Amino acid sequence: MVEVCRVSTLFAVIFTLSGIAATAEPDVHALYERECAVCHGDTRLGGTGPALIPETLGRMRGPKLTQVIAEGRAATQMPAFADILAQEEIETLAAYLNTPLAEVPEWGEAQINATREMTPGYTPADAPVFTADPLNITLVVETGDHHVSVLDGDSFDVLDRFATPFAVHGGPKFSPDGRFVFIMSRDGWVQKYDIWSLAEVGRVRAGLNSRNIAISHDGKWLAVANYLPMTLTILSADDLSVAKVMPVFSISGIKSRVSAVYQAPQRQSFILALKDVPEVWEVATDPDAEPVYEGFVHSREKGMIEALPSSEGLFARRRIELSEPIDDFFFSDDYRNLIGATRDTERGVVVNLNVGREIAELPLPGMPHLGSGISWDRDGRRVMATPHLKEGKLSVIDTEDWQVISTIETDGPGFFLRSHENSPYFWADVFFGPNRDVMHVIDKQSLKIVRTLRPVPGATVAHVEFTRDGSRALVSVWEDEGAVIVYDARTLEEITRLPMRKPSGKYNVFNKITFSEGTSH
Numbered sequence: 001m002v003e004v005c006r007v008s009t010l011f012a013v014i015f016t017l018s019g020i021a022a023t024a025e026p027d028v029h030a031l032y033e034r035e036c037a038v039c040h041g042d043t044r045l046g047g048t049g050p051a052l053i054p055e056t057l058g059r060m061r062g063p064k065l066t067q068v069i070a071e072g073r074a075a076t077q078m079p080a081f082a083d084i085l086a087q088e089e090i091e092t093l094a095a096y097l098n099t100p101l102a103e104v105p106e107w108g109e110a111q112i113n114a115t116r117e118m119t120p121g122y123t124p125a126d127a128p129v130f131t132a133d134p135l136n137i138t139l140v141v142e143t144g145d146h147h148v149s150v151l152d153g154d155s156f157d158v159l160d161r162f163a164t165p166f167a168v169h170g171g172p173k174f175s176p177d178g179r180f181v182f183i184m185s186r187d188g189w190v191q192k193y194d195i196w197s198l199a200e201v202g203r204v205r206a207g208l209n210s211r212n213i214a215i216s217h218d219g220k221w222l223a224v225a226n227y228l229p230m231t232l233t234i235l236s237a238d239d240l241s242v243a244k245v246m247p248v249f250s251i252s253g254i255k256s257r258v259s260a261v262y263q264a265p266q267r268q269s270f271i272l273a274l275k276d277v278p279e280v281w282e283v284a285t286d287p288d289a290e291p292v293y294e295g296f297v298h299s300r301e302k303g304m305i306e307a308l309p310s311s312e313g314l315f316a317r318r319r320i321e322l323s324e325p326i327d328d329f330f331f332s333d334d335y336r337n338l339i340g341a342t343r344d345t346e347r348g349v350v351v352n353l354n355v356g357r358e359i360a361e362l363p364l365p366g367m368p369h370l371g372s373g374i375s376w377d378r379d380g381r382r383v384m385a386t387p388h389l390k391e392g393k394l395s396v397i398d399t400e401d402w403q404v405i406s407t408i409e410t411d412g413p414g415f416f417l418r419s420h421e422n423s424p425y426f427w428a429d430v431f432f433g434p435n436r437d438v439m440h441v442i443d444k445q446s447l448k449i450v451r452t453l454r455p456v457p458g459a460t461v462a463h464v465e466f467t468r469d470g471s472r473a474l475v476s477v478w479e480d481e482g483a484v485i486v487y488d489a490r491t492l493e494e495i496t497r498l499p500m501r502k503p504s505g506k507y508n509v510f511n512k513i514t515f516s517e518g519t520s521h
């Protein structure tokens with residue numbers, strides 16, 4: 001977790017001309033600099049934490065902001081400040097964060113293209129420069145020093161270790177042939193790396209504060225979901241130049257951040273959820289896509305809206321209105337249904353993307369983390385499982401009738417689930433609380449915990465990735481002087497430990513490009 005500098009409180013004491021102390025007001029700039037800037041940036045435009053300006057505070061505005069500063073935010077790295085700051089300081093800070101910046105930098109096509117840096121002298125190799133199986137390469141994101149290690153998935157040798165932009169978040173996305181990978185950092189940089197050549201191709205800053213990226217089914221386009229500015233940036237995957245910057249706003253014109261964007265391969269589109277307004281968008285990535293009509297939506301309030309055809313098939317947009325905004329979501333295997341949830345409520349919704357409306361509701365208390373969901377077959381039915389970020393429980397849901405069929409009790413709230421087609425188990429970490437050093441291994445049929453691993457007592461263990469054949473499971477010891485531990489995925493015996501700097505996510509090329517059922521999207 002982020003180290004937050006907590007030094008004693010400093011008050012700016014203001015004296016009247018007569019020399020009598022009239023009032024003592026917190027110096028809000030010093031306060032911000034001391035307590036917030038390390039994560040949210042000196043300019044309030046975001047760093048490892050999100051931007052803190054009125055435009056991006058969204059649902060956090062008002063009294064909720066003081067509450068979040070005082071109590072922290074579940075399932076994020078935002079700590080509680082109630083023991084460190086006086087109530088007056090918290091209120092002063094909240095008021096400051098609600099004050100607009102004198103100027104928010106413009107971040108459109110010209111600014112983005114101006115940041116594009118292609119590696120001088122980069123020449124793509126004709127074949128992999130290593131003898132390892134290129135589809136069994138696993139990338140390990142090391143957040144301790146902002147690097148990625150390129151692992152041979154058979155020998156576990158490190159073939160390369162390269163620097164990434166600051167604070168990589170979310171899964172890197174691979175080209176459909178597995179040759180190139182695209183990595184995004186929270187400050188909006190997108191990096192392209194050539195796995196065959198073991199070389200960076202280039203990078204570009206697609207947003208100021210970004211959420212995640214998706215690659216299109218044909219590998220031609222990258223979509224970058226931004227918090228700031230409130231846009232979806234579409235880049236050419238070839239040379240990282242801007243193809244389009246789409247401003248994101250509701251049907252009634254309210255601007256919104258993007259919760260996340262994913263590729264829907266069967267639909268040849270990107271699907272994104274808007275964070276501040278109740279809408280899901282589908283953006284066509286097929287140049288021959290049926291024309292989509294701008295505004296051809298069934299509005300809950302206004303009924304069917306008059307349609308205006310979009311000028312082109314490529315990047316044509318379709319809106320689906322929902323009852324509530326969605327923070328986190330998952331798809332059925334055929335991408336007909338999106339299962340989404342808002343972090344603050346106790347329910348999830350199923351949105352049928354074909355008919356364009358909500359079709360079912362799910363009771364999902366405890367802040368489900370649907371982005372980490374996985375699915376598999378059980379008793380001839382397709383089920384999915386999701387961890388809860390606020391409680392030690394996993395929900396298992398039947399995706400035919402949308403019933404929660406089991407709630408599995410764990411040793412604490414977890415972040416990630418992972419499995420593989422060839423494994424009888426799925427693995428669930430405990431990320432928060434006193435048992436954050438355990439990893440549960442759960443039988444996919446009986447839904448019983450078969451083993452609880454505690455490889456390094458006291459050290460956080462989290463996130464699992466499998467090798468291409470599913471025979472090995474790689475677990476992160478999420479500490480600065482951490483490790484990736486390789487297990488035999490059947491016997492659950494440890495095979496080897498690879499020292500790593502705070503390893504977070506791990507991504508196997510084959511599992512990601514084949515959309516293995518055990519990985520998140």
Ligand code: DHE
Pocket residue numbers: 075076077143168169170171172211212213259260371415416463504505506520521
């Ligand atoms: Fe993540 C994936 C959102 C906090 C590590 N996280 C994702 C994705 C989303 C998301 C939408 C899917 C993107 C993708 O892969 O394309 N994460 C959020 C949040 O809203 C949340 C709770 C608050 C926030 O700070 O934004 C959050 N996430 C964290 C962390 O604190 C983690 C543990 C540490 C970190 O690096 O920030 C973290 N998130 C990850 C990782 C993935 C991820 C490692 C990719 C998992 C995968 O297997 O694909």
